[in-house]
Amino acid sequence: MHQSSAPDWQLTFDEVKRRGRFNNDAQVAESLGVTRAQISAWRTGKSDLGTLIKLKLLDALGVENLHSVLHSLYPVRNREDHIRRQARLVDRVRHAGDQPARELANPANSEPAGALSWEDNVLLAGLPEDERAVFSPHISAIFLPLGAVAEGAESAHDIYFPTTAVVSLSLPAMAGIAEWAIVGREECVGSGVLPSDVLLPRQTVVLHEGHAFRLSGRVFQAALARSAILRQRYFRCLQSIAGQFSQAAFCNTAHSSLQRFCRWLLVADRSVWTKPISAHPTVMANHLGMTVQEVTDAIALLHAEGAICWESGAIRLLERSLVALQACECSAMRFGRYPQT
Missing domain, CATH: 2.60.120.10 (Jelly Rolls)
Known part of the structure; x- marks a missing residue:
């Protein structure tokens, strides 16, 4: 029974990916509130997708009367985050399909x-x-x-x-x-x-x-x-x-992965005016030319030191000074290079 139903969920996931114009599984995972590793484990048959994720996929594809069921399954702690993520996923899947694939050049909204x-x-x-x-x-x-x-x-x-x-x-x-x-x-x-x-x-x-x-x-x-x-x-x-x-x-050639990650975090935090920073280890690794393990190690270290809060695929800086202490001097180049007047 498991073997016969698995292909249907693979197709369902891929249909959400196609309609939403997602470039890879990592982007779908981010929208679903799970990690790329979890999706990879499911893809290879090492784990199950989970009832909540399955319902999110169906809801994104327009299956009716799922909102009340979904809301009853959302964990209390991150309930609002789940609601916001799902709303964005539904909107993207239902509206991006009629738009050209390159969304930035011809945005739907x-x-x-x-x-x-x-x-x-x-x-x-x-x-x-x-x-x-x-x-x-x-x-x-x-x-x-x-x-x-x-x-x-x-x-x-x-x-x-x-x-x-x-x-x-x-x-x-x-x-x-x-x-x-x-x-x-x-x-x-x-x-x-x-x-x-x-x-x-x-x-x-x-x-x-x-x-x-x-x-x-x-x-x-x-x-x-x-x-x-x-x-x-x-x-x-x-x-x-x-x-x-x-x-x-x-x-990228002179500094350690931790220094580069902290530098990126300071620059991103300065640029992002609606906190926290939307970030997934796989996405950050791709941006920085680092391995996912290097990114997760840096996140874990900074989280343990109380410098950042890492939760639900987002980073919030708690102590900029602690992050700055471990960043390379390259971060100073961006801060103050652009007068506001």
């Missing part, structure tokens, strides 16, 4: 720009009223889901100004370097941002889901020609990203 404040992104904050008037008909507020990828899409020349979202830029082809820059509310991102003959990210992935502004690259380039304020902030953005790239190349 678009809303009027007025839903966000211009002040939520440093590049946009303080723009003269005449510049805002030019941008207003062409800018929209969007939601960027965790793990969304943009790479060579039709609208790749659009520019994104993160507000609560955080984006990771990487050059996977370079040996020893995975993630080389983190872009948050102080910068902008998009293929049209970086000069292609100098720096062209091979992959752009949403590291921490949240909101951003989206603007046509054509409109942005025209505004750069007119606005000295925008040009000043744009070139500081380029300096920041180029600096992070250079620093990552050095850091």
Whole structure:
């Protein structure tokens, strides 16, 4: 009986993965609130998927009348977290399927720009009223889901100004370097941002889901020609990203995995304005070019020291000073390199 039913759950899991435009099992696991290792053990027949996870998959696929059953199975301690995760999973699976696979370049959740404040992104904050008037008909507020990828899409020349979202830029082809820059509310991102003959990210992935502004690259380039304020902030953005790239190349060869992880944690915490930091060991390992074991060892050490709280796939910094003590000096490069005015 077990052997005959197992393939059905494999198909169910894969259907959720397909409809939700997830890139791998780790991203589905994150949305379900379990680890990649748990899914791997189930995939290989070493463990069962579990009733709660099975019901979450069915609920995501639209099976009716499961909400009350699910709510009765959620543990009291993490009940709200389970509810939020499931709501995001349901929304992604039911709405992403009709969208192009590259979600960052053509996001499903678009809303009027007025839903966000211009002040939520440093590049946009303080723009003269005449510049805002030019941008207003062409800018929209969007939601960027965790793990969304943009790479060579039709609208790749659009520019994104993160507000609560955080984006990771990487050059996977370079040996020893995975993630080389983190872009948050102080910068902008998009293929049209970086000069292609100098720096062209091979992959752009949403590291921490949240909101951003989206603007046509054509409109942005025209505004750069007119606005000295925008040009000043744009070139500081380029300096920041180029600096992070250079620093990552050095850091990944000169410092220990614990130092690099602490450096990443400080940078990510600085960029993420809606705490805690959404993070899974497998995802972090991929970003940092480290092994999952190195990441889990670093998390365990910092958790034991009381520097962080690790729970439900998220990290909250409790004592920044303790993390900073074990981080390499590279973290200081990002903090203070970008004036707020």
